[in-house]
Amino acid sequence: MMQELEKYLRRDRFPHMWCPGCGNGIVLGCLLRAIKKLGLEQDKTIIVGGIGCSSRAVGYLDFNTLHTTHGRALAFATGIKLARPELNVIVVTGDGDATAIGGNHFIHAARRNIDLTVVLFNNNIYGMTGGQYSPLTPANKKATTAPHGTIEPVFDVAELARAAGATFVGRSTTYHTNLLTSLIAGGIENKGFSLVEAITACPTNFGRRNKMKGGAEMLLWQRDNAVHVQKTKQMSPGELEGKIVIGLLHKKETPEYTFVYDQIIARAREESGPGTLTPLKGGESRGRTE
Amino acid sequence: MGEQSELRLGGKGGQGLILAGIILAEAAIRDGKNSVQSQSYGPEARGGASRAEVIIGDEEIDYPKVSRPGVLLVMSQEACDKFAGDLERGGVLIADSTYVHTIPEVDGVVYKLPISLAAREEVGKEMVANVVALGVMARITGVVSRQALTEALLARIPRGTGELNRKALDLGWEMAEKILH
Amino acid sequence: MTQVVEMARLMQGNEAVAEGALVAGVRFFAGYPITPSTEIAEIMAERLPRMGGKFIQMEDEIASLAAVIGASLAGVKSITATSGPGFSLMQENIGFAAMAEVPCVIVNVQRSGPSTGMPTAPAQGDVMQARWGTHGDHPVIVLSPSSVREAYDLTVRAVNLAEKYRVPVVLLLDEVIGHLREKVILPAPGELEIVNRKGPGVAPAGYLPYRPDETGVPPMANFGDGYRYHVTGLAHDELGLPTNNPEVAEQLLLRLHEKINRNLDDIIMDDSMHLEDAGVVVLAYGATARSAGRAVREARNSGIKAGLYRPLTLWPFPARRVAAVAEKVHTIIVPEMNLGQYRLEVERVVGDRDRVRGVNRVNGELITPGEILALLREVV
Known part of the structure; x- marks a missing residue:
């Protein structure tokens, strides 16, 4: 399997920059398996990243790749998708990138239901800058900027996306890789805004400070604390406390933005043509003798 | 630099003075002249102070603002108080007496006409007071021809309002005619 | 005696910018409403779909320039318009466009500041921000028109320069010129030079996205056209891939300046x-x-x-x-x-x-x- 994925990698860019035990490589592997499963053409697939550990993934991938400014990946991706709707546009982002500095772009991209697939690497921390808390760092956890424990509540990013208008929302972990792969594939297939939240481990900057030991132990933690959405119906709110609900959380059919836009263009062209400068009506041309 | 006519239209936002300024400037182009139109307005879409300026000339117009208008139309008391002192010596001040009750001493000719009232009562819509004012200004000052003004007006207004606007323009022209004779 | 028939019309400065952009081949606009530039967005919203182009009102000016850069990478000539406060928000992405060499035009119709200032009043307070607004040493081209006709011509020129030199170009108007209406006679179609970006000219296997040609500018492949490469705001090598090599980083920055400095005669107009x-x-x-x-x-x-x-x-x-x-x-x-x-x-x-x-x-x-x-x- 690994060999089949190698064609998607810029192999001369390895070794990658991620720490031992980091889950980002697992998420990346799932993304590539999903791309392979769907047979996406490399030349017609654009992968856009923001800033942060997860977003560095784009540099390792042999597609049209764009590494943007912090938080703005979705806005860049919106421009690409609008300019050329026939391209597959995938956005790789992190919890800080997507929900703090890029939070506004996130909700508006979801609201527009533009056909972008967001793979959100949620490692609960700003890893690249050394472990500051993000909007997805759980309460009472330690970070370099929360040495006494965090006091801010977290976003439920899946609920946020659903409420904003996303038409496909799923969550998985780096332990549940088959599910993660199929959710990413489902998100790419969905004609509209898709969010796949991937719970991933940052042993260096989150685990170490929060008594979660190494990457392997954090994977086991994911195994033990994840509950498939279908099982939640039989569980009480008390039993669900602190659990990660995984699976396909939301799907609906809503017209996609670029599809609707093309209809608007067709209508505008039919009704009024390309248009020219509106000249002064009647007597606009003045003869002048020189 | 040849002779230039400098006009200022002052009143409140919503009175359509900027549109009136645009129509004047377009009429001047139709007359084969050069023109510029500029404006200043408050951030409020309606009710704030509004000012449109038009310069009409035969040659290139460099400085686009009006400092000493030769023709001043005021459609609110506030605009009259603010701008009357700027009138060029021997200039023409046209005041809408519907809203302008006291006019400061000026070194020029003052015409007082109930522009908005006439629009309301004789055309049935105060909204076209700006067009009535255009008719008045054109007749009194001769800065643009009646034909060019009519053409410019009809090209700028929404479809289906041609008759209403033409009526308003004619009304202004006639009001000025009466006051001149 | 020559009989010349000309199309004279009354046109607003902001309108001239929009029309100039369309004539220059711009087919993408992303923006956020702000006085005194909004007419540009409004005209683009009306006209672009009729010409098969796209207009989008983004959630802020940061996103607006980001979308413009994205669309430009996908091969579409792109522009945004704003005023001082929005221009400030765009600065980081102006730096991105300079570093990643993505052609784009940013129109700033200047108003009184700092901060909200007097939003409907003119100023020329962004002259230095236009040059030095984003962090780091970066090249930029800034043009400033004094009339409505010049606003039209310089918009075309701004798009041309952006495409030719792969730089962000700032068109700096002020409220007076943006809102001024005056008589203009526009050039006939075909009278103005229209420049398109230079394509790779080699097969994908031999393409180095950031290797300059003899003019100092790297030929540009559009996303989706079969040339897979990486675009980043990080210091990068000729492949476009990130580097921490001080020599490579310095060569890049020097080249970014050099491509402007060696073409001053083409760029400077007075x-x-x-x-x-x-x-x-x-x-x-x-x-x-x-x-x-x-x-x-x-x-x-x-x-x-x-x-x-x-x-x-x-x-x-x-x-x-x-x-x-x-x-x-x-x-x-x-x-x-x-x-x-x-x-x-x-x-x-x-x-x-x-x-x-x-x-x-x-x-x-x-x-x-x-x-x-x-x-x-x-x-x-």
Whole structure:
């Protein structure tokens, strides 16, 4: 399997920059398996990243790749998708990138239901800058900027996306890789805004400070604390406390933005043509003798 | 630099003075002249102070603002108080007496006409007071021809309002005619 | 006798920008409403879909420029328009466009500031921000029109320069020119030069996305056209891939500047009046140049040998030309609707601060010809 994925990698860019035990490589592997499963053409697939550990993934991938400014990946991706709707546009982002500095772009991209697939690497921390808390760092956890424990509540990013208008929302972990792969594939297939939240481990900057030991132990933690959405119906709110609900959380059919836009263009062209400068009506041309 | 006519239209936002300024400037182009139109307005879409300026000339117009208008139309008391002192010596001040009750001493000719009232009562819509004012200004000052003004007006207004606007323009022209004779 | 039939029409400066962009081939606009630039967005929203193009109102100005850069990478000529507060928000992505060499045009119709200031009043306070607004040393081209026709021509020129040199180009208007309506006669279709970006010219296997050609500019492949490569705001090598190698990073930054510096004659545009025998020159740009033009004419009428020098390209600064002007005159007067931003640069080039005088206003009103004339009279 690994060999089949190698064609998607810029192999001369390895070794990658991620720490031992980091889950980002697992998420990346799932993304590539999903791309392979769907047979996406490399030349017609654009992968856009923001800033942060997860977003560095784009540099390792042999597609049209764009590494943007912090938080703005979705806005860049919106421009690409609008300019050329026939391209597959995938956005790789992190919890800080997507929900703090890029939070506004996130909700508006979801609201527009533009056909972008967001793979959100949620490692609960700003890893690249050394472990500051993000909007997805759980309460009472330690970070370099929360040495006494965090006091801010977290976003439920899946609920946020659903409420904003996303038409496909799923969550998985780096332990549940088959599910993660199929959710990413489902998100790419969905004609509209898709969010796949991937719970991933940052042993260096989150685990170490929060008594979660190494990457392997954090994977086991994911195994033990994840509950498939279908099982939640039989569980009480008390039993669900602190659990990660995984699976396909939301799907609906809503017209996609670029599809609707093309209809608007067709209508505008039919009704009024390309248009020219509106000249002064009647007597606009003045003869002048020189 | 040849002779230039400098006009200022002052009143409140919503009175359509900027549109009136645009129509004047377009009429001047139709007359084969050069023109510029500029404006200043408050951030409020309606009710704030509004000012449109038009310069009409035969040659290139460099400085686009009006400092000493030769023709001043005021459609609110506030605009009259603010701008009357700027009138060029021997200039023409046209005041809408519907809203302008006291006019400061000026070194020029003052015409007082109930522009908005006439629009309301004789055309049935105060909204076209700006067009009535255009008719008045054109007749009194001769800065643009009646034909060019009519053409410019009809090209700028929404479809289906041609008759209403033409009526308003004619009304202004006639009001000025009466006051001149 | 030649009979010339011309299309004269009354046109607003902002409208001229929109029409100029369309003529230049722009088919993508992303923006956020802000006075006094909004007419540009409104016209683009109306016109672009009819021409098969796209308009999108983004959630803020940061996103607007990001979307513009994205669309440009996908091969579509793209533009945004804003005013001071939005321009400030765009700065980081202007830096991105400079670093990643993505063609784009940013129109800034300047209003009074700082902060919300007087949103409907003109100013020229963003002259330095346009040059130095984003962090790091970066090249940028800034053009500033003084009339509606010039707004049209310079918009076309801005798009051309962006495509040719793969840089962000800033078109700096002020509220006076943005909202001014005046008689214009537009060039016939085909009369203006339209420049398109240079494509790779080699097969994908041999394409190095950031290797410059003989002009110093790397040929650009569009996303989706079969040339897979990486675009980043990180320092990068000729493959576009990130590097921490100090030599590679420095070579990149030097090349970004060099591609502008070696083409100054192509990029710098200016205009002048009565320089031949002038003893004093007014150097002005944007709407202020209109007041300056009147002041110089009136000064000439009263026997003062005054001239006008008008840079249309504000940045890169036309240093050689300003120095040549300075050699022949005793005084240069720089009127600006700010407290002397561009004057600083003129002083630097002239070298003698006493020979450079300012006429400045920050009250939201255009400087009058009378104010400039008074100083012309004083210095002779």
